[in-house]
Amino acid sequence: MKPEEIRKLSVDEIKAKLADTREELMKLRFQQVTGQLTDTSRLRLLRRDIARMETILREMLRATANK
Numbered sequence: 001m002k003p004e005e006i007r008k009l010s011v012d013e014i015k016a017k018l019a020d021t022r023e024e025l026m027k028l029r030f031q032q033v034t035g036q037l038t039d040t041s042r043l044r045l046l047r048r049d050i051a052r053m054e055t056i057l058r059e060m061l062r063a064t065a066n067k
């Protein structure tokens with residue numbers, strides 16, 4: 001997910017997407033452990049998306065706290 005797309009979302013929407021992405025990452029980790037995962041690059045992309053969402057969410061929350 002691109003940063004511009006994330007910034008267009010509300011705080012609640014970002015939190016929901018973050019929870020969904022974390023759940024998907026957990027499922028992919030289980031698949032990797034059991035040997036069912038074929039596309040391992042997806043793990044890296046999800047971790048980056050999670051970090052990106054957390055960073056933008058933190059920026060948004062700080063901006064509202066400073067007002």
